[in-house]
Amino acid sequence: MHPFEYERAAAADEAVMTVSRDRQASYLAGGTTQLDLMKDGVLSPGRLVDITRLPLRGIRHTAxxxxxxxxxxxxxxxxxxxxxxxxxxxxxxxxxxxxxxLRNMATIGGNLLQRARCRYFRDPAVAACNKRDPGSGCAAITGTQRMHAILGTSAHCIALHASDLAVPLMALDAVVRVLGADGPRPIPLTRFYLPPGSTPDVENILTHGELITEIEIPLLPEGTRSHYLKVRDRVSYEFALTSAAVAVRLDGDMITEARVALGGVGTIPWRAWDTETLLRCCRVDAENFRTAAEAAVEGAVPLPGTAFKVELAKRTLIRALETVTGGPP
Incomplete structure (x- = not known):
């Protein structure tokens, strides 16, 4: 591991000013992914600012x-x-x-900021990784692609966003509240993440030193049904091949409101806007579900190793919809 300085922050604004002034500084919270990447030589911060004792822990409710x-x-x-x-x-x-x-160590803020699970990004011996070394290429495009994205990809990166939690939060229009050198600001999660484009190393809209302080999760209206379905190679501790977060309101066999996001398929947690539009005011019907699922993966760019995800994502979404609606009659 690369040598680094360590200090513990006594206040949130103090932590923000310290990190904002030092391009080599990073925050340390749960560290469940960060420390692994440091040990592997993928991350080499010059300074770690420990924020674990700041008063940024707890849950409060409003109406x-x-x-x-x-x-x-x-x-x-x-x-x-x-x-x-x-x-x-x-x-x-x-x-x-x-x-x-891990759930007892990992923080909510850290989960939303977890780095890509791409095997090439996490192996410094692989030279071609635009996310780790901009301009070096993308080894995944010609390598093993099974755990990579099919939506939001570019010629520069196909790395998958691995967070499970971010998928339903994206569907629910959660808001990330951050504190920076210029003060606090709210960021809708739907604008928080950035697809790779030509700059895969820039993963979100945070500026250096901005600190996530709170996540606001809107409550679903009473009577709304919701479900998260995750498909993976094994049941215990495995990342998603595909996943779907679904919330619907029903009036008899009619869907009056729908929220849908996909995981395991996008370079960012993937909001299925067109699918939501198609589901609203439609009947609980197998054909309608299939049409909605087709819309969810519209624009997918699969490679040989990820081609299976197109159909699997559709089937995952259909199964999630069947679960929350009780299935087609």
Whole structure:
């Protein structure tokens, strides 16, 4: 591991000023992915600013939303009774997202910022990785592609966004609240992540030194049904091949409102806007579900190793829709 300086922040604004002034500085919270990447030589910060003792932990509720401190652990949020009652899609994603050991360490803010699981990004011996070394190329495009993206890709990167939690939060229009050198600002999660384009190393719109302080999750209206379905190679501790976060409101056999996002297929958590439009005011019907699923993967650019994901993503979404609606009659 590359040598680094360590310091513990006493206040959020102090931490922000320290990191903002030092391009080699990074925050340290749960560290479940960050420390692994440092040990592997992928990340080499010159300074780590420990924020684990800042008052950014806890959950509070309002009539319309759940406010989650960025240092709240995945396990703490999954245990919140309001999620069980009103946001099961979020709770299911949390429980499927990691082992109990990791859920007790990993923070909500860190989960949203976790780095790509691309094997080439995580191996410094691989020279061609535009995310790690801009302009060097993308080894994944001609390499093993099974765990890579089919949506939002570019000629410069096909790395997958691996967060389970970010998928339902994207569907729910969650808001990330951050603190920077210029003060606080809210960022809708739908604008937070950036597809790779020609700059895969820039993964979100945060400026250097900005610190996530809170995530605001809107509550689904009473009576809304929601579900997170994750398809993976094995049941225990594995990343998604495909996943779907779905929330619908029903009036008899008619869908009156729908929210849909996909995981395991996008370079960012993928909001299926066209699918939502198609589902609204349509009947619970196998043909309608198939049409909606086709729209969800419109524009996919599969490679030989990821071609299977196109059909699997559609089937995953259809199964999730069948679950929340009770299935076609």
């Amino acid at each position: 319309t939303s759940v406010h989650v401190g960025a240092l709240t652990t995945m396990e703490e949020l999954a245990a919140d009774p309001v999620l069980t009652e009103r946001l099961p899609v979020v709770r299911e994603a949390l429980l499927l997202g990691a082992s109990p050991q």
